[in-house]
Amino acid sequence: MASRGELLYPEDDRVFLEPYLPVLNRQSTDSGIPFVTLTFATSLDSALSLAPGVQTALSGPQSKAMTHYLRCRHDAIMVGVGTAVADNPSLNCRIQGVGGYGGEGLNGQPRPVVVDPQGRWQLTSETKILNLARQGRGKAPWIVTAKTPSAENAKLLEEVGGCYIVLGSQAQMSEGKTSIAWLDILRTIKETGIESIMIEGGGVIINSLLSVENADLINSVIVTIAPTWLGQGGVVVSPPRSEGSSLPVARLQRTKWQQLGDDVVLCGTLKA
Numbered sequence: 001m002a003s004r005g006e007l008l009y010p011e012d013d014r015v016f017l018e019p020y021l022p023v024l025n026r027q028s029t030d031s032g033i034p035f036v037t038l039t040f041a042t043s044l045d046s047a048l049s050l051a052p053g054v055q056t057a058l059s060g061p062q063s064k065a066m067t068h069y070l071r072c073r074h075d076a077i078m079v080g081v082g083t084a085v086a087d088n089p090s091l092n093c094r095i096q097g098v099g100g101y102g103g104e105g106l107n108g109q110p111r112p113v114v115v116d117p118q119g120r121w122q123l124t125s126e127t128k129i130l131n132l133a134r135q136g137r138g139k140a141p142w143i144v145t146a147k148t149p150s151a152e153n154a155k156l157l158e159e160v161g162g163c164y165i166v167l168g169s170q171a172q173m174s175e176g177k178t179s180i181a182w183l184d185i186l187r188t189i190k191e192t193g194i195e196s197i198m199i200e201g202g203g204v205i206i207n208s209l210l211s212v213e214n215a216d217l218i219n220s221v222i223v224t225i226a227p228t229w230l231g232q233g234g235v236v237v238s239p240p241r242s243e244g245s246s247l248p249v250a251r252l253q254r255t256k257w258q259q260l261g262d263d264v265v266l267c268g269t270l271k272a
């Protein structure tokens, strides 16, 4: 029986996911980037949330536990700054037995990584990730940016053992905005010793990663589909098509579907 705040994920359901997960205890690979799992929850109209900046609960209890199990099977968990600002997320793992939830130290906790090219995320004493790190219930976050961080943010982050990863020289300017190529982000993450990463969102990040230019970087996709329509105006998963192309952008291979409560979980692979 799990105590308050701890989640359980049954052994049989873990077996179902195994072919789509990074190999347990594998030695470092020389692929240059970590194993990448793209995972998120959508409505039947492919929406992640009701509107930009609005956190929307889509996963039921079983699929939420599945997401938390995925978190303990990856070295790191990543979101874009839009999600960090909108959701003030925890980005830790609350499966019974991991560090902070009945387990030793921070065993099984993923490293939270937020990609914030322009340095938009203002950290405060209310920032959940920082508080969880202070309480020993999650690892301290890393923030990937192209800008010099404010002294205030840097102090708050360093106090809990987190850090900024500044990729200034790899940043590009386009349409007045600074962006960082995914390959550079993932290579840098791998150099820190991270062998696997799950990327949760939000919309801008997922659509960018599923585009023709970047889809090769993704190993597995695990999508929770909730039986609801959020309606127009939501943050939608719909990657851009290459100009002039009438071909689908991407298609999953080796697909498997599983019902979890009222939701369905779709697993597939993208890399050959």
Ligand SMILES: NC(=O)C1=CN([C@@H]2O[C@H](COP(=O)(O)OP(=O)(O)OC[C@H]3O[C@@H](n4cnc5c(N)ncnc54)[C@H](OP(=O)(O)O)[C@@H]3O)[C@@H](O)[C@H]2O)C=CC1
Pocket (backbone or CB within 6 Å): 039, 040, 041, 042, 047, 048, 049, 050, 051, 052, 053, 054, 055, 056, 058, 079, 080, 081, 082, 083, 084, 086, 087, 115, 116, 117, 118, 119, 120, 177, 178, 179, 180, 181, 182, 200, 201, 202, 203, 204, 205, 206, 208, 235
């Ligand atoms: N249902 C689910 O599973 C999930 C739902 N969500 C929901 O999604 C919504 C947030 O999504 P969204 O607003 O799209 O924000 P995102 O979380 O996708 O963040 C987008 C921002 O990240 C920055 N960014 C970082 N790296 C890159 C890159 N390589 N290329 C482009 N941009 C990059 C940009 O910031 P800048 O503009 O400053 O350059 C961009 O605007 C929220 O409502 C949240 O609740 C989020 C995760 C999962």
Ligand SMILES: Nc1nc(O)c(N)c(N[C@@H]2O[C@H](COP(=O)(O)O)[C@@H](O)[C@H]2O)n1
Pocket (backbone or CB within 6 Å): 040, 041, 055, 056, 057, 058, 059, 063, 064, 067, 079, 083, 084, 087, 088, 089, 090, 091, 092, 200, 201, 224
């Ligand atoms: N799997 C899943 N289902 C939903 O319904 C969601 N809204 C999300 N959102 C993602 O989870 C983060 C919030 O969870 P924690 O506070 O970290 O436990 C949120 O930021 C999204 O990344 N995911």
